[in-house]
Amino acid sequence: MAEDGGGARKDGVMYVGMDLGCFKTSVAATNGSREVVYSIVGWPKDPVSRKMLGKDIVFGNEAFQHRLALDTVRPFEKGALKYADDATAGVPKDKLGKYKEAAKELVKYVVAQCRPTKGTLVYGVIGSPARASILNKQALMDACKGTFESVMIVSEPFAVAYGMNMLEDTLVVDIGAGTTDLCRMHGAIPSEEDQLTSGKAGDFVDEQAFNLIRSHHPEAQFTINMVRDAKERLSFVNDVNDKAVVTWPNKEGKPTPFDITKELKEACRMIVPDIVQGLRKLVSSYDAEFQKRMLQNVILAGGGSQIRGLDRLIEEDLQQYGGGKVTKVHEPVYAGANGALKLAQDMPDDYWKEVK
């Protein structure tokens, strides 16, 4: 145990990096565990579902699978704990209590997935959206109380950049479910003006695709989850001859193939202008000498970065500003958690004690 007055000893400590996403939460720990679970918590709706599930509370993938039998909460969804702007919004008290409880339980569950040995201290770094308010950050810290011995919060894109060791002249675009975070790295901790958050992200794409498909294929029966699933498997934005064909029930309930290529592509493309505009904004307010270099170092992270061809499409749009080079991170789902873990490991022991 690192109770030696702040020395370099790290025995008995498990460091955890966590990316609490709107839709999925990923975690990486120093014992080698890596998990990604749906950010969803569910309570059985009635005694029947309680008996069927055999639990009072269900998490992650299981909760997602049995969501029809559960009262589910996505504690980190847009507008809840992570994104409520303290100046403009408030969450109803009764609902907020449930969100807070769900967040706490989810964090506990995710850390338990890393299987820390008994008596191990758990120190963690959590990624928060680039422009999260103090209240949001405090809510995240509250959610970690009782699970972590000590916890620190960093902005998600910064965690990605730190994890990739790209701390200078780099632009990080983290496309999550709820937000797209943009962050300018210039060899120092990014400040407010180095970061931008756009509401157009994965959920936005799903909604747009849902509406487009509904208007073009009124005979199809589908839900937003089915659209999301199709997007994750089939979406692309580049001009290739690929087809995105799904087999969904028609009005009579008969499985029918639907070609949703055009709709998915159109929806996915909708996030690009905001990204390019954001990049331009961050670059144009940067030292003129380094602007070109920064545009050559655009990193695409987060689940949304998996849309095929997105990197090329952003590059094409950047042509109007003199061109740029966009690179996808190696592991989009874990990039935030990996970076947070790296930060946690690099953090001197004394620092952890200061924020206990």
Added chain:
Amino acid sequence: MSDPAEEKPPTPPTPAGAPKMIDVQGMIRQASRRVSVEDLVKKGRKTISMLSREKIDELINQAVKNMVDKYRAMAAGIAQVPLSQIEAESKQEFNELLHQYQETAKAKGDLELSKQSLDAELEELRKDLEKQKAAADGRLAEEAEKALIVGFKEFERELDRQVAKVFEKRKLILEASETPDAVAELKKVEDAIRPIIKRLVAAERERFQMAGGQSRETAMLEKRIEKLYQQIAAMENALKTISNSKLYSNQQITNLLRQLGLVQDDKYFEKKKEMLKVVLQANKDIRQQARDLETAGKSLENPGGAPPANS
């Protein structure tokens, strides 16, 4: 071999207490003659090997140092050994060191070439893969997908076994014929190479799964792995040369490995230290500001703050 001598007069010997044992630069000036490049070309010389004065200086000093160390170890006073013997042995030592230096420099060059060729090949493969992916349908039945994943895992295990075997074999050879240092260096290379292979295979697996997996992609992967093996072989050769060399200190070997990208130094080490301090301070500030907001009655339930008591 050396730079052409300059027209300056010979410099006086290095004063006592100077770090160099011999005034090599002066010796070179005295012993060398000036030849124009044109003359060399006329004589049919197409290439000229360059060895800097500093390097010759270093080699001679190292040779002398080795000799002195040798006699010290033998507990024999240098004075008891005939000067001619010391001279002859020093010369021999110098020639040996020079040869080793040239060999090592060549190995380094070969290694860099090998790395460059690998990088180019990987880039080419990446482009090919992208084209294939764009053309691929990208959809597979669930069962087929599962089967592919299982198959890939089996491939990964087999690959890992093969890599372990290669290193184990090399280790046995080195243990039998080389110094413990060579074995330690091999371990160093193994530690650097295996994660690289794992990362590449993981990336490939991801691409493979995403694209639905094509036999052509498997072939490409095999090609890549083959290249990696070639690189390992080149590095092993270089390592052998380095390990045999008396020239290189641990620091120099580390530098060489660093140049080859096998030692990853953190160029942001100091910056990161500063950043971590800032992260700590930011987290302290968050806590303090949250406390202040709480005191002001602000919370997520009531972001605007508590209304005055009399309202």
